[in-house]
Amino acid sequence: FKILVLPGDGIGPEIIKEAVKVLKALGEKKGITFNFQYGLIGGAAIDETGVPLPEETVELGKQSDAILLGAVGGPKWDNLPPEIRPELGGLLKIRKVFDLYANLRPVMFFPELKNASPLKPEIIEGVDILMVRELTGGLYFGEKKRFTTEQGEQAVIDTLIYTEKEVERVVRLGFELAQKRRGKLTLVDKANVLESSRFWREITEEIKKEYPDVELSYMYVDNCAMQLIRNPRQFDVIVTENMFGDILTDEGAVLAGSIGLLPSASLNGKFGLYEPIHGSAPDIAGQNKANPLATILSAGMMLRYSLDCPEEALLIEKAVKAVLQKGYRTGDILEPGTALVTCEEMGDL
Amino acid sequence: FKILVLPGDGIGPEIIKEAVKVLKALGEKKGITFNFQYGLIGGAAIDETGVPLPEETVELGKQSDAILLGAVGGPKWDNLPPEIRPELGGLLKIRKVFDLYANLRPVMFFPELKNASPLKPEIIEGVDILMVRELTGGLYFGEKKRFTTEQGEQAVIDTLIYTEKEVERVVRLGFELAQKRRGKLTLVDKANVLESSRFWREITEEIKKEYPDVELSYMYVDNCAMQLIRNPRQFDVIVTENMFGDILTDEGAVLAGSIGLLPSASLNGKFGLYEPIHGSAPDIAGQNKANPLATILSAGMMLRYSLDCPEEALLIEKAVKAVLQKGYRTGDILEPGTALVTCEEMGDL
Ligand SMILES: CC(C)[C@H](C(=O)O)[C@@H](O)C(=O)O
Ligand SMILES: CC(C)[C@H](C(=O)O)[C@@H](O)C(=O)O
Numbered sequence: 015f016k017i018l019v020l021p022g023d024g025i026g027p028e029i030i031k032e033a034v035k036v037l038k039a040l041g042e043k044k045g046i047t048f049n050f051q052y053g054l055i056g057g058a059a060i061d062e063t064g065v066p067l068p069e070e071t072v073e074l075g076k077q078s079d080a081i082l083l084g085a086v087g088g089p090k091w092d093n094l095p096p097e098i099r100p101e102l103g104g105l106l107k108i109r110k111v112f113d114l115y116a117n118l119r120p121v122m123f124f125p126e127l128k129n130a131s132p133l134k135p136e137i138i139e140g141v142d143i144l145m146v147r148e149l150t151g152g153l154y155f156g157e158k159k160r161f162t163t164e165q166g167e168q169a170v171i172d173t174l175i176y177t178e179k180e181v182e183r184v185v186r187l188g189f190e191l192a193q194k195r196r197g198k199l200t201l202v203d204k205a206n207v208l209e210s211s212r213f214w215r216e217i218t219e220e221i222k223k224e225y226p227d228v229e230l231s232y233m234y235v236d237n238c239a240m241q242l243i244r245n246p247r248q249f250d251v252i253v254t255e256n257m258f259g260d261i262l263t264d265e266g267a268v269l270a271g272s273i274g275l276l277p278s279a280s281l282n283g284k285f286g287l288y289e290p291i292h293g294s295a296p297d298i299a300g301q302n303k304a305n306p307l308a309t310i311l312s313a314g315m316m317l318r319y320s321l322d323c324p325e326e327a328l329l330i331e332k333a334v335k336a337v338l339q340k341g342y343r344t345g346d347i348l349e350p351g352t353a354l355v356t357c358e359e360m361g362d363l
Numbered sequence: 364f365k366i367l368v369l370p371g372d373g374i375g376p377e378i379i380k381e382a383v384k385v386l387k388a389l390g391e392k393k394g395i396t397f398n399f400q401y402g403l404i405g406g407a408a409i410d411e412t413g414v415p416l417p418e419e420t421v422e423l424g425k426q427s428d429a430i431l432l433g434a435v436g437g438p439k440w441d442n443l444p445p446e447i448r449p450e451l452g453g454l455l456k457i458r459k460v461f462d463l464y465a466n467l468r469p470v471m472f473f474p475e476l477k478n479a480s481p482l483k484p485e486i487i488e489g490v491d492i493l494m495v496r497e498l499t500g501g502l503y504f505g506e507k508k509r510f511t512t513e514q515g516e517q518a519v520i521d522t523l524i525y526t527e528k529e530v531e532r533v534v535r536l537g538f539e540l541a542q543k544r545r546g547k548l549t550l551v552d553k554a555n556v557l558e559s560s561r562f563w564r565e566i567t568e569e570i571k572k573e574y575p576d577v578e579l580s581y582m583y584v585d586n587c588a589m590q591l592i593r594n595p596r597q598f599d600v601i602v603t604e605n606m607f608g609d610i611l612t613d614e615g616a617v618l619a620g621s622i623g624l625l626p627s628a629s630l631n632g633k634f635g636l637y638e639p640i641h642g643s644a645p646d647i648a649g650q651n652k653a654n655p656l657a658t659i660l661s662a663g664m665m666l667r668y669s670l671d672c673p674e675e676a677l678l679i680e681k682a683v684k685a686v687l688q689k690g691y692r693t694g695d696i697l698e699p700g701t702a703l704v705t706c707e708e709m710g711d712l
Pocket of ligand 2: 450
């Protein structure tokens, strides 16, 4: 398999190194050849080439089966104009260039980390949600402009726009993922206020006929923000538009108290970009302290969704579980009775 | 004081009755005369007049010092077209008609209810946030339309629109409220993606010069959705646009585990509409089971923000605390060792 590796900024290079280490070890054991190519993105790319997403990175991506990304951004580039900052010019642009329309974020409860959750154990135990966020449409990519009103006032517009196909493909993926899990899909929207939400519902009503075995329900986004905290076990697969997904996936991520463990996939069919959901953590960069598990688990998702190696994905997941059970922890999830290890040691383990 | 009382639907009439009872008792004790006028809104108004917000209700509101509302909506009216449903045609319309641009929602920790919170006690103890949500602009009220793309695809648009004045007045209120509290204001937005957020920041940067004693910070909405769960004590006053506010205030509301206790104010200067943040709970309507405390505390907010009676507001808040301390509970907050009372009994207490 050809994998484009994009270490990025901050702790990106350290955590990526451990994920590549794990993939190599797995490859040797299972007779899989990974061909890793390295590219630039984010601040690292700005420093070297002047832009956060060089054309060369895009070209390398096109020749690859999947992309594995560390993290982008940091204070050094925060005062650049937004369009050429690592986040917008790098992350958002690579999503758009590769049309990575579906962002998958599992919210998993790790029994070994139950003390790390801000929620009471009886609420968080057994939670297993797959959130699917639409990633290339909506307010993020609609027209934005300043204008002057008839009364001479300054004003601003952002546009939330969706086409039929954009909605259809991500909702369909939601149904398919639900079919492979516990068969429950929740479409989260604000259909009592937004026309775009009503559009999503109409399309979803059509698609649902093809998936009679999936139990579909609708939930308003404000209610979902509550339900995720009150009773997260009620959810199986959640599908939602870009902006709502941005907020809800981050809310979901802290429920389990283990943000350093949560992976993500951004897919366009089988092609995908895989990255931990946490950021570049500039404050601990270069100190061999970061938690590489989310990146390692992202490599696991890559095996499952892009490389058709579900068994190998499982091996990675089991390895992570085993290491946690044995009590090894990086600093972010350390607690009394567990043993502190470095980023590198965690990768070795 | 002239108060327009809008009981609305579901448990609305029951909880309103108790709040009015408390105001009357307070009036007698303190020599304040409340002149209560009753009006129709929501499903109750649809049933009687065919529309969710009759002109007469608006007229009565104009003659009043403040409006006290129960709750609107219920399954009976859920299949009407959205514009004439209780929520949109009633609640959203009354906000717009009276230009109630600032929705204030305190998120308070009640020590007596700490077991009711889904969060661990060490996270939730001492939380005291005032959320200020812009209520008459943004995606809720911008142009919405369906159209066909050049490729012949169906598509949809919602528009997020803000003018200078709309932003200024609510941000200014945020600063003023922060000044009267712990002096911290957080503007929540998505300035790394939305032009409207950058517009909000520019205006906020101007206003902040007038409030040198307030410590202003910015936070992205996705991060705020996390921080509210991880470390809610960091917040004092939060100000944000309509849609983000809808999501974050509901998230905030469940943190304390006492949604039946949380009041709200929707203000335009001194004039305001006061209502509990919970809904009309049709499943328990008419059974004398509902928790009237959020409505009673909303009457308290009314005394503070519209009627210039801060001491009387405090009396109501103290009474609620005292009753909880004595162990009286409605069903929603009942726990071992406390005594179950009806809605009416709670009002009497
Ligand atoms: C950095 C930012 C533009 C991005 C987003 O909002 O999509 C991030 O928050 C994410 O969720 O991946
Ligand atoms: C009923 C609905 C339109 C309303 C809103 O979204 O504003 C409600 O959720 C609220 O927060 O008051």
